[in-house]
Amino acid sequence: MSEFVKRVDLIFGEYSDQKYKTLEKIVSRPNDDIIKDILDSGLRGRGGAGFPTAMKWKFAMEQPGDEKYVICNADEGEPGTFKDREILTQVPRKVFAGMAICGKVIGAKKGYIYLRGEYHYLLPGLLKEIDVYNTFAKELGIDFAIEIRMGSGAYICGEESALFESMEGKRGEPRNKPPYPTVSGYLNKPTVINNVETFVNVLMICRIGPVKYKKLGTRDSRGSKVFSVSGDTPIAGIYELELGMPLEKFVEEFGDGDTKAVQVGGASGFCVPRKKFKDTIIGFEGVPTGGSMMIFNSSRSMYNVLHNYLDFFEEESCGQCTPCRVGCQQLRKGIEAIKSGDKPVTYLDQLIKLSETMKITAKCGLGQSVANSFSSIVTNFKEEMIY
Amino acid sequence: MTNGINFKIDGIDLTVDEGTTILTAARKANIQIPTLCYHEDLCVAGNCRVCVVEQKGSKHLVPSCAMPVSEGMEIYTNTGKVRLARKHILELLLSEHNADCTKCYKNGNCELQYLASEMLTGEPMFIDLVPDKKYTIDKHNKAIIKDDSRCIRCQRCVRTCEELQSVSAFDVAYRGKHMKISTFFEHPLFEVVCTNCGQCVNRCPTGALIERNYIDKVWDAIYDTTKHVVVQTAPAVRVALGESLGMPAGKIVTGKMVAALKRLGFDSVLDTDFTADLTIIEEGHELLSRLKKALVDKDPSVALPMATSCSPGWIKFIEHTFPEYLPNLSTCKSPQQMFGALVKTYYAKKRNLDPKNIVSVSIMPCTAKKFEANRPEMRSSGYTDVDYVLTTRELGIMIRQAGLDFESLPDEHYDSFMGASTGAGVIFGTTGGVMEAALRTVYEIVTGREVPFEGLNITPVRGTEGEVREASILIKKTLPEWSFLEGIELKCVVANGLAYAKKVMQSVKDGTGNYHFIEIMACPGGCLGGGGQPIPTNHEIRSKRKTAIYEEDMGMPIRKSHENPDVVEIYQEFLGKPLGHKSHELLHTHYTPRKRY
Numbered sequence A: 001m002s003e004f005v006k007r008v009d010l011i012f013g014e015y016s017d018q019k020y021k022t023l024e025k026i027v028s029r030p031n032d033d034i035i036k037d038i039l040d041s042g043l044r045g046r047g048g049a050g051f052p053t054a055m056k057w058k059f060a061m062e063q064p065g066d067e068k069y070v071i072c073n074a075d076e077g078e079p080g081t082f083k084d085r086e087i088l089t090q091v092p093r094k095v096f097a098g099m100a101i102c103g104k105v106i107g108a109k110k111g112y113i114y115l116r117g118e119y120h121y122l123l124p125g126l127l128k129e130i131d132v133y134n135t136f137a138k139e140l141g142i143d144f145a146i147e148i149r150m151g152s153g154a155y156i157c158g159e160e161s162a163l164f165e166s167m168e169g170k171r172g173e174p175r176n177k178p179p180y181p182t183v184s185g186y187l188n189k190p191t192v193i194n195n196v197e198t199f200v201n202v203l204m205i206c207r208i209g210p211v212k213y214k215k216l217g218t219r220d221s222r223g224s225k226v227f228s229v230s231g232d233t234p235i236a237g238i239y240e241l242e243l244g245m246p247l248e249k250f251v252e253e254f255g256d257g258d259t260k261a262v263q264v265g266g267a268s269g270f271c272v273p274r275k276k277f278k279d280t281i282i283g284f285e286g287v288p289t290g291g292s293m294m295i296f297n298s299s300r301s302m303y304n305v306l307h308n309y310l311d312f313f314e315e316e317s318c319g320q321c322t323p324c325r326v327g328c329q330q331l332r333k334g335i336e337a338i339k340s341g342d343k344p345v346t347y348l349d350q351l352i353k354l355s356e357t358m359k360i361t362a363k364c365g366l367g368q369s370v371a372n373s374f375s376s377i378v379t380n381f382k383e384e385m386i387y
Numbered sequence B: 001m002t003n004g005i006n007f008k009i010d011g012i013d014l015t016v017d018e019g020t021t022i023l024t025a026a027r028k029a030n031i032q033i034p035t036l037c038y039h040e041d042l043c044v045a046g047n048c049r050v051c052v053v054e055q056k057g058s059k060h061l062v063p064s065c066a067m068p069v070s071e072g073m074e075i076y077t078n079t080g081k082v083r084l085a086r087k088h089i090l091e092l093l094l095s096e097h098n099a100d101c102t103k104c105y106k107n108g109n110c111e112l113q114y115l116a117s118e119m120l121t122g123e124p125m126f127i128d129l130v131p132d133k134k135y136t137i138d139k140h141n142k143a144i145i146k147d148d149s150r151c152i153r154c155q156r157c158v159r160t161c162e163e164l165q166s167v168s169a170f171d172v173a174y175r176g177k178h179m180k181i182s183t184f185f186e187h188p189l190f191e192v193v194c195t196n197c198g199q200c201v202n203r204c205p206t207g208a209l210i211e212r213n214y215i216d217k218v219w220d221a222i223y224d225t226t227k228h229v230v231v232q233t234a235p236a237v238r239v240a241l242g243e244s245l246g247m248p249a250g251k252i253v254t255g256k257m258v259a260a261l262k263r264l265g266f267d268s269v270l271d272t273d274f275t276a277d278l279t280i281i282e283e284g285h286e287l288l289s290r291l292k293k294a295l296v297d298k299d300p301s302v303a304l305p306m307a308t309s310c311s312p313g314w315i316k317f318i319e320h321t322f323p324e325y326l327p328n329l330s331t332c333k334s335p336q337q338m339f340g341a342l343v344k345t346y347y348a349k350k351r352n353l354d355p356k357n358i359v360s361v362s363i364m365p366c367t368a369k370k371f372e373a374n375r376p377e378m379r380s381s382g383y384t385d386v387d388y389v390l391t392t393r394e395l396g397i398m399i400r401q402a403g404l405d406f407e408s409l410p411d412e413h414y415d416s417f418m419g420a421s422t423g424a425g426v427i428f429g430t431t432g433g434v435m436e437a438a439l440r441t442v443y444e445i446v447t448g449r450e451v452p453f454e455g456l457n458i459t460p461v462r463g464t465e466g467e468v469r470e471a472s473i474l475i476k477k478t479l480p481e482w483s484f485l486e487g488i489e490l491k492c493v494v495a496n497g498l499a500y501a502k503k504v505m506q507s508v509k510d511g512t513g514n515y516h517f518i519e520i521m522a523c524p525g526g527c528l529g530g531g532g533q534p535i536p537t538n539h540e541i542r543s544k545r546k547t548a549i550y551e552e553d554m555g556m557p558i559r560k561s562h563e564n565p566d567v568v569e570i571y572q573e574f575l576g577k578p579l580g581h582k583s584h585e586l587l588h589t590h591y592t593p594r595k596r597y
Ligand SMILES: Cc1cc2nc3c(=O)[nH]c(=O)nc-3n(C[C@H](O)[C@H](O)[C@H](O)COP(=O)(O)O)c2cc1C
Pocket: A044, A045, A046, A047, A048, A049, A050, A051, A073, A074, A075, A076, A077, A078, A155, A156, A157, A158, A159, A160, A161, A193, A194, A195, A196, A198, A364, A365, A366
């Protein structure tokens, strides 16, 4: 194994706090100290967008009122991602503890886990664990209860504002921003929504301290990351690795020796071709990822890969905004027309421009990120699009 | 006091209130930004994205309709980046759109078309997606047609129906490329809770929601020499028709409208005001008789409060939503239907015409009246009481088709009889008007004196948009036969827009609303904001129409329904007395409970 691919045991390891004893200690600290630790750690959200967690919590903390919410985003709908499921199965108490810290810091009494509909089989185990948590919380005098809400099976409901709509019993359509969730989220109350893994990171930062935590990763990408590795790899699965490693090393470790491209960050992420492995860092300074790493070897048609993604977006877009609803259809139709010769190759440039428009005009992250995979695949594998 | 927000738009320094959107601020600075999903009356959706502008320092463009201005912001509305994005978005919409404008009812009055002409769309930029779509057209309804192939999914209709009308007949169904505006399980509109109010039609920016038009049928009737074609015009039409013909909002065009109708070839041009006044007499007596039954006879079965029944959108709403309160509705038909029933009886007799040769047409600010005219119970003359209902917009089209220069037409007068109007009839066109007209008459019946308000203007009941207006009027020194009303405070409530109607009914239901008389108009602002009125209609335009209506009232020599000479005459010659046998036969109706979805 290469020295760069350092496997880490931060998220899944050290799981001894059966009675939430460390949580008791953490929540007795002043809020500002906790926020400062998270700020110092450099932690950025693990749900994909990478927003600095400390800032998010601080905004919510500063909001007036005592009805606030903490939501754990476990919708995990990004194709090729399955790490949140694993975290919730292996170390649910770490997730709950992270949420409780958040509740205490921002002044929320209620937390929800928005669980992907397809993960209903995790429910019995999770409910049991939540009972345990709620009992201990009461004993320890922590005024923060946790509940589970089941998702509705739509990818878009993982987008935070659509998730709130869905929790409120409405159609899962993203809202206008501003206002941001920290000002007006679930039930239009200040809300912190974080990914499952983000909450575990917070707990671990509070436990080991920011100094030790910062030893992992690079300047812009601190800490470890749980990756879901899939595709043409002999060792598909879940791996916790340090952030900030060169993609080349990753491929050496996980590829099958014939890797042509890696799709980093799922359908909404970027496709990196072989010639760029060397100069690409996995992390916020390079290609960010919510965890999905899909490896393609030379037997794969990148046209088919892109076509699949576009099919996915065309169906999974909520359909409300023009650039995304119609743009996705046009991109898919467009590459088909170029392939069949109905449209000239120059039409590809028009499609790239369209995807740029989608990026800067779509209402939410879904439509905005279609351009990521579209232009990275189309520009790097242009011949495959034509012939 | 909050300080203003300072920002820059296209190089112009502006200070606006906190919370103002870029769009609103831009309009203040006379900078036009195109919009499609935005509508002044509705909450912001931010889904069409044609209003995007550039914000200095932001990679993404921002939707001007949804983005509040912030301190120091610099906005550019007309950069190359903005232009390309707008063009792309418009082209995307058009690629999903069945854009055969020459076959479209909205041709010439369509926001999408206007934008396309402004942006000079030429050859389509993208692939035509229409052949892939299995668009449906719902043309089963008598009032409204819904054509999905012309829908741009802006959700104005969904928001209108939910926010303004609390009916929620429309919802968004499916996701992604299949996303569409749908009714309950995609049933046709006539099978669901839709009230036909047409508020959605009035706000649809395209030809996806339109009224069913009867223009050609009316022309056919006019050209048919064996037919005698009678037309009645509703109060709210005269303050809005001008807008359809290029005049500014708030112009009273009664005389020109009458002149135009005569030139179009109608045999007799009459005024719905006449039956509005008649409604007041019948409804006023009905209210008094209910009060008497309740107070004197102590009859527990009498339904109070009594609610007005002249707004057919409201009727269908209550039939669906509060069917248990149908007995509380006045049994009076709407003025339109009273008129229709009388045209083919009283009018036919007096003019010596065979009712089967009479075609009765009405010009209404309303689409629900199209549905109403088609109700099976509306045949009390032995014929269809009203044959064709045209909206204000349709009349505008006919006038243009006939090549009339509307603005230069000399004023003409309604034909008599059934053409006499009063101020009371005119104010039927605005929220609170029926209440005011009824009080002017009822108070005088009971006390023998005029209502104690200066200039007969009962301002406390003049409704306003966006509120439920409560008022009461103390009855003192009654005539002897009405002594049971001595000292009674007559409690009234006025609401416009079905969302507010729902509030009133809920308060009646839970006992917090204690009233004798309820006036409801289904549309925001009352009929002057009706679904059949010229497009656009918004708060500002409605206010102008409202001012015009009260102006018209003030200018009328007669302002009380019971003094309308044609009304006095019809009771003498034909009806006998209010609530009499003939009235019941021709002027009153009954209602049908309906399903809740
Ligand atoms: C279409 C779409 C789907 C998303 N799905 C998820 C998801 O399944 N899980 C998740 O944590 N974040 C998801 N996000 C990101 C969330 O909107 C939000 O940014 C995230 O939950 C914030 O958590 P973090 O700050 O801890 O990363 C999605 C975003 C978009 C646009």
